[in-house]
Amino acid sequence: MSSPEDWQLHPGISSRSLPVRDLQMHILEAGNPKNVLILLLHGFPELAYSWRKIMYPLAAAGYHVVAPDQRGFGRTTSIKRDGAYPVDYPITYGENLTPYRLLNLAQDITILISALEHTTAHAVVGHDFGSLVAGCCTLIRPDVFKRVVMMSAPFSGFPAPLFSEDAPGPSNKGPHAFPPSVDQELARLDSPRKHYTSYFSSPQANEDMCRAPGGLHAFLRAYYHVKSADWSPNNPHPLSSASGESLALMPGYYIMPIDQTMPETVLPYAPTREEIEDNTWLPDAELSVYVSEYRRTGFQGGLNWYRCLIDKSGQLAKELMEFGPLGGRIEVPAMFIGGAKDWGVWQSFSAVDKMKELFVQMGDANFILVPDAGHWVQQERPEQVLQRLQTFIAETES
Template identity: 50%
Template sequence: MMSDNIARLHGLPDNITSRLVSVNDLDVHILEALPISKDPASKQPLIVLVHGFPELAYSWRKIMGPLAARGFAVVAADQRGYGQTRYRGQPVRRITYEESLAPYRMANMVNDVVALVQALGYTTVAAVVGHDFGSPISAYCALTRPDLFKSVVLMSAPFGGPFGGPRPLISAQDAGALTPFQALDRQLAALDPPRKHYMMYSSTPQAAQDLINPPGGLHTFLRAYHHVKSADWKGNDVRPLKEFSAAELSLLPDYYIMPLAKTMPESVAPYAPSAEEIAQNKWIPDDELATYVSQYTETGFQGALNSYRCITDPRWFEDFQFPADKQIEVPAMFIAGAQDWGTFQTPGVAEKMRAKACRSMKDDDFVLIERAGHWVQQEQPDAVVSHILRFLRANGEAVET
């Protein structure tokens, strides 16, 4: 049964249902797609889908049904700070910049996923699948609870190992008390023309206001943002960068390394699609994009941006430390669009993931899907489903035919 507050999710397949689950301090909104079981009392193997920014559980709509049809119970949640997930017993509301960041630190975001699995009555998960910011959350799920998560699929954001942030670009003597991201931004600001890192921008007090009140309105901004990060925008000439330096990072598009004086809406506006390109878009037509507009109009962006604030401030990792050589032991796969700069936005991380961070990542489980950019599970859902099923089958899961 669809709940009233989720009826606004346009085009959601009939076999996906919606409900709230009490988890820790939250009422978590989940979407579920369940297989047709010959034994109604049986529990099917679980796949947990973890979305990124600026997304929702809805972002998985195109792959949930096909995975369920192959014998899996598939669950996607609005993460803490997103969509219809809210503090327990409270209505959905906009989070403010002044509220505590502690609930959004990585250790707690991982705990949310673990607690959701337990609340659903499962003791193992066939695969945790994370896209964008959901990728590091899923990686840490697998890193910390290999007993619970039997495999992990990382999408669009490679995992280079336990977090330490990007290495500073200036000496410790010059950096003083700067964090690695602050040191990086100092170097980017010194370029001609000056630039800034999108994560540092996302951590500022004005970012949420910029995003919710963009010139031309929220629909126009989200249309441009989805377009420029997709394979539809021909400017995504993706390739590995040579080194971690400000000059090399400045080769990234403006949505990653932004013009210093511009907001994110201003940075992507010059690359907005034409009316003809919008009309031709089949992977996120305007009525589906309107779902995101509706949800973010209600919640704003601050809750979603709080995770970036925790990433750029090492204090929020003080309770989540691991040996530098700790690896993901369970089978791991990486999937991204071939036209997605996310794979290479931090030079060397994709290579480190394959060589070290994931002990059991096979060569054919590093997958770049053609004709897809950052929104790979929406742009090319059939290919994503095919690769996930192949991965699960290879690792002993009974995939129905």
């Protein structure tokens, strides 16, 4: 197993773990702890390490910068209720899903602030699934999270607590719920397809990826490649509807061939040896950190986040109704950053418009698409992301 000392991080970035609720949470950290706090939340399949290129520059600009391995990822582990010892990996498919629900993930981050001896976060920045956590944090505690930046995945609010006509109790419908009818519609296409969310929620997904043909390194190299700007077929645009025909315009890593695994879907488009040698944003030494960590932990912790999106129990809606009314718009300063070559920005029909409506201070001016960047925008184009973040924070401070 590699260690943070082997990760070739900037000397100003350190690694440690601290107790947060039922977790022993691993964080990467930079800057003076007395400075105001910026939190960086990764997505899937990523780690705190995904922020390595912008952490120290933000710290040098006068911030306390912290990137956690979120619940189910990396070096963050669960602690037994009696505090006796940490529960190590692997996480199994039968794991209790309650800790992985969006509201609980946001509570993890809220309590992390106190564990770091802060009372507020000057900004919370989330990428991919971390964008949904960041948006949720701001929605439930705008007094704690003073600014929010969502990256690559729009956050447009909680699923509405509607009642299903064919189920006893609230359904999990809404902007971030996954309706089963989507897969049914995709399966009826001339070239039958399935949604990646349903695949990631399946019992076999973790094993498929851990035991990918050619090995884990080859799979992750192909997966990061096809979702980046390096893969020329990525030419995203807003969808015209939420229909199966419209969704099927997206690449296979989002709308998959019905009989394929994720490795089978992406490996045919793996980069050439020359493309790998020319890759400056994720050279093999850096990719090897992800490979080492996911070889040790597996993917199931992160996959459990996706399982919560299609959970038919209605538990998320129940939790929100117990939490209290969460209507209205969010007043804190907000920005969205995506890659111009990232289908993730547009994968959910109308989500961008709903996000702009939800966040009062966003609008078109703070909706940024970085040229020549794909899904991994803060890794592919760290300088542009850093400049946008610093400008946004400075302008909203003044």
